[in-house]
Amino acid sequence: MIKVVICGAFGRMGTTIGGIVTKEQDMQLVGGVDIKEGTFFGVPVVSSDNLAGFLASVKPDVLIDFTVAAATVVNVPIATKAGCAIILGTTGLNPAERKGIDDAIIKAQVPAVISSNYSIGMNILWTLIRDAARKLGDYDVELTEAHHRYKKDAPSGTAKTILQILQEEIGPREEIYGREGMKERSSEIGVHVIRGGDIVGDHAVMFASNYETVTLSHRAYDRAVFAEGAIRSTRWVVDKKPGIYGMKDVLNLA
Ligand SMILES: NC(=O)C1=CN([C@@H]2O[C@H](COP(=O)(O)OP(=O)(O)OC[C@H]3O[C@@H](n4cnc5c(N)ncnc54)[C@H](OP(=O)(O)O)[C@@H]3O)[C@@H](O)[C@H]2O)C=CC1
């Protein structure tokens, strides 16, 4: 039985993942972490202050984190010290925060999967974008993403991963975040962010030349798609050697 604790228990992703974990035959939801303490799916939810003691008592195999950067940098190192494998989905970490997380995972010698997007489709799209960028590197490139009104970080973690792929293949190019006023387009990547309503997650990359455009896009219809990917990663990570893995390892896309 894989014992799971979910960080961000009362959040959109936390509740979606919690609901799935409780239905999996080989998994046991043993607790949650959030700002307010309480219960979810009949198990205790503790705050960061009580996390170390809680982990020592329930001894989970995996901690799944979908919160905010400020919470991740506190909770994940506590969990790695307790020997938990980590599934990290939180986006919006700055480079120093991300390095702190990587260091904690390596120091504690635990396995971890870190991905800005746990959907299978997006992980496939990343490989298609890389291939298209290699072949259409002289086209103009524009990236758009749209999410629900409550999303705090912008651009999305997924958009940042796409930018990294584009920079690796056709960069270095200046990234222009929105446009206004008088300026001719040059060799750049345009990045455009929409926030509104309950949009689950849309991303598109357009390669444009004089006579054609090629657009590679992905639309998530339900958070279950990310949750299912996190569950798949949880099952995958438990018997892995210490180290930092991505969804491409889980899906064997490397
Ligand atoms: N990698 C992927 O595939 C995906 C990643 N994400 C990312 O996951 C993260 C969460 O998204 P979402 O579920 O929509 O966000 P929510 O705001 O719905 O959930 C986050 C939860 O974490 C809680 N929280 C805040 N601070 C702490 C803390 N110190 N300790 C424990 N819990 C805390 C929040 O409480 P409160 O509301 O009171 O602040 C909230 O309940 C985001 O970074 C998002 O970008 C989302 C979907 C897919």
Ligand SMILES: O=C(O)C1=N[C@H](C(=O)O)C[C@H](O)C1
């Ligand atoms: O906050 C969200 O909702 C999402 N966040 C992730 C991101 O920032 O890329 C993944 C997905 O797009 C949903």
